[in-house]
Amino acid sequence: MAEREDAPQKNNARGKIKDKVRGLREAISFVYLEKVYTKTAITHDDSGEIQDVEVEWTLWRGHIDWRDLGLLVYDEDGVVSERNLEYALKVVEDEVVARLENELPRKILKSLLASFGVARLNELRESGKLVTPVPRLRDPSFLREINWRELVEDVVNYRRAVEYEPLVTVRKATLLRGIKQAINPHTIIVLPASTGKTEGYRVFAVIEDRASRKSLIGYATTDGPRPGSLHQCDLPFALDQIEETDAYELLKYLVGLMESDRARVDLAGFQFDVTSKSTIIILANPIGSSASRSFTLLLHHLCRNPTIGRRFGIILYDQDRAGYKVPRIKTRERDLAEELKDAVELFRAVEEYCRPKIKKIVEEAWGWLNQRNEEWVRRALQAISRLQTDSSTEKLYEFLANFIRYGNAHTRGGALYAAIVDNLDKIALEEIENFENLKPIAEDYLHRLLEINYDSVVKIAEAFEEFREMDVLTVFDTLPSYMQEIVLALNWYRHELKRRGVDCEVPTRIPLRKLPYQPRTRGYFSEVLRDAKRSNPLKYNERLRRYFGFELRESPESDLEAVILSPEPVEALEPLERSESVQAVEEVENFEKFENFRIGQREKGDEESYINLSQGKPLSENDSKILKNLKILKTDEYKSFGGNLPSRDGIEDLENEVELTQDDNAEFVCDVCRARPAKTTLMMFGYPVRFCGSEECRRDLDLAVELVKAIDRRVRGIESLARELGVSLERVGRVISAFSWIFSREGIRVRLLDSSILEVVKDA
Known part of the structure; x- marks a missing residue:
């Protein structure tokens, strides 16, 4: 029965807590504490070697407000710290006052007394400003x-x-x-x-x-x-x-x-x-x-x-x-x-x-x-x-x-x-x-x-398995936006290779500026690379290797290039829809050296990347005149033209590279013949080309595509190109001249070495 009578009291914990004044001392809250002095005791052996250093007591100054004189807090149990600002306090005993007056350095003691405006520490004690912490629990019997x-x-x-x-x-x-x-x-x-x-x-x-x-x-x-x-x-x-x-x-x-x-x-x-x-x-x-x-x-x-x-x-x-x-x-x-x-x-x-x-x-x-x-x-x-x-x-x-x-x-x-x-x-x-x-x-x-x-x-x-996938997504989410675009570009690129059934050998280097990728958050991939150059993308290489299967390096020309270490795309990143305004990617026979990509970059010192179209054979006088007129055109007009035109949904075979789109406002001269008015605009290698619609110019467009394919097959010499494609040397020269501005953006440079030798160079 006694237990039954006690139960209501003990179960009413919340009511007793509210009445805790009987069991707890009031706590004083400081806004901050500063250490005044710490007294240490050093013990050593007979040879003078230090054995131990112990803290005997510490004197603190606790401020109840930011501009008050505060209280002096004497602590010999090590319970006071700068992180704990609430203490139950009591005034110190006389022995503590005597100890402080004997053991405090004279300079510190004098400064303290002056700051409080008193002559002796005993005055601080009597005014309640020299205190020591005590347990907040006044009487543990209260816990019963x-x-x-x-x-x-x-x-x-x-x-x-x-x-x-x-x-x-x-x-x-x-x-x-x-x-x-x-x-x-x-x-x-x-x-x-x-x-x-x-x-x-x-x-x-x-x-x-x-x-x-x-x-x-x-x-x-x-x-x-x-x-x-x-x-x-x-x-x-x-x-x-x-x-x-x-x-x-x-x-x-x-x-x-x-x-x-x-x-x-x-x-x-x-x-x-x-x-x-x-x-x-x-x-x-x-x-x-x-x-x-x-x-x-x-x-x-x-x-x-x-x-x-x-x-x-x-x-x-x-x-x-x-x-x-x-x-x-x-x-x-x-x-x-x-x-x-x-x-x-x-x-x-x-x-x-x-x-x-x-x-x-x-x-x-x-x-x-x-x-x-x-x-x-x-x-x-x-x-x-x-x-x-x-x-x-x-x-x-x-x-x-x-x-x-x-x-x-x-x-x-x-x-x-x-x-x-x-x-x-x-x-x-x-x-x-x-x-x-x-x-x-x-x-x-x-x-x-x-x-x-x-x-x-x-x-x-x-x-x-979920962790591995989420790990990839989480790391991806913490990358800066420009690095996310680079990751997506390389992942998209590997998806496309896999879709086309291209076998990949690793490692391989790819210049990022050649990736035919349309970013999600920028107008052009070049803007992504510009932001990357302003930052330090190489610091992310550990994560890129571990989670995304590639790393970044700087080329001797200070361009960014990716070294693909895994040919498999990261499945945790959802495959993107085919990128808009992208260039075609040809099939690859030697992925490691990256030589057979139209957008490829030659290895340094690889003289095989230079294709001498003339093979050193002299050209006819008529052909020489044509070649002398070859120029690389890179004007603002071409850069801005067709920026808002519809473009292809994704990467297509080269045979389908030329695709016409209607343009009601085309009031320009045909880019192919440079004579007839343009009636439509088409996308070639991802670039807008104004087209008159004539059969002759259409055949020249087809020939431009075949020329790129032949150059990638390492057909050497302009005569060899003409013979391979079954067309006249004059027509080959005319097409190269007409589309030289596109070729230049594709990394193919055309230049006349002398009156009889034409050289087409893939960018290094």
Whole structure:
């Protein structure tokens, strides 16, 4: 009956929390803290070698407002830091005043007294301006009146808004302030939106919405180091979004920090240490609403250094799939945060009071924390073994294998932390005094966390094909727009080769300016290349090789060229519709040397790229006159003409290269005969040509196409061309002259070496 009578009191936790004044001291909030002086004690042996350096006490100046004189805060327990701005305070004892007057350097003491306008420190004490921090929990017996388990459930899942039980368990395992980085349960949580993975941490942790190396680790100026927000922090620290451009640098520092409490930073000529005891929680979406929050992008960064896997103790991964939907929250937790403020305040006060006892329990549990569940390791490694057999997922396998084999101390740390969270009231009341009392509860939480970890790595392994595809799409989405166009151009190009049944040998080099591609976001591909030259496209080569099967290089002429390493198009990128206003691509006999493409580029020193049409044979007087009139025409009139005309849907065979289109406004002379009025406009090799419609000019158009084909077949000499095509030498010269401006844009240069030798050169 006694239990029945006590139950209503203990169950009314929220009412008791509101009445917490009886149990908690009031907290003073500072706007900022500055360190005045730190007293250290140095011990050495008889030979004079330093053995240890300990901090005896630190004097801080805390400002309640930006322009006030503030309070002097004496701290000998190491509880004050620049990151924590709320403390319960009391006036110091007389002994502290005497100690400060004896041990503070005279210059500092004199400056302090002058700034406050007093003659002695005792005056500051009497005015309440010389204080020391004390635990906020005034009397732990107050906890007997509270249902502690209900309070904890409120903190991690207020009003049971979260219906996904594994997330509630993980929240509880990561609720405590960090004790020791070697066992802190660093966590990756990957869940769909509206499941509660982010908002709950806003209640009891620090959330960094856009994490970068500068914001978390810090930076340096000429005035000295400026540590980031992780420095001296011990609260759980959640990263909701890692800045793409800074991810590698940030994770590089986190590798050390997540294991040894400290990371050495060397910036702008300054070396400084960033220290933190915070448990790191990384949040992501399985298939992100934006690329920057996607798990595939996170994996890309984590797998660059797979050994970081051993720093994590918990991976919670789940996603919607056929017949299953991850449970969503019933109420937005951000709307409940204000109601939770008192509960979190009481929880942190009890945690602070128990901090020395928690550290003692962790020391006692050290042997248990470093044990390994060998059978679980064996089963988990077997579950992800499929990733090891695929070269594209080897790094993912290494990351997960490191997590499985060596993350055991962090996993067990999470289990122990969860057991401590559930029993903080009993620890404060000294009903639990050692690890043995907590061990059964910790074992139970360990079983739950191992089950969460196993289910997560299995789901990741099952979804690795999707990850691979999403990885490509995510990386593509993070590229600048000009690089996206280059990727799409080369992918489109390989699709076309595959469609035409062209066998490809790799590697091969292709000058980008020769790619017949119409970009999505620019008028011309040359605009894409112009933007690329203004940037540094080569810095993306690692990603281009890994995800898209090519890399970029600069030619000796400073032009960009692609080196295709894989002939297969990237299937994750949806094939584009055939590009508009593109040039024809001929079949390839030697893809590696790239010699048989009409748009090809000769290798440096490849004299075979020069086609001497005359073969050194003298021409007749009439033919020489014709050749002397050959010019390469590149006028603005031709560049702008027909810009808005309809063009072909895609790449076609050369036999269909000439296609007429109606142009009602054609009031120009025919480009072929240069005599008759133009009646229509056609597209030739992707360029507009004004055409009179006569049969004679039509035959010349056909001959122009055949000339290009013959040149690509390496037919040498103008007489050989005439003989190959069965036409007169005069007609060949006339056609070359008529279409020389198109030939020049196609990389074919026509020039007269002397009165009898004509040379056609493919661009280098």
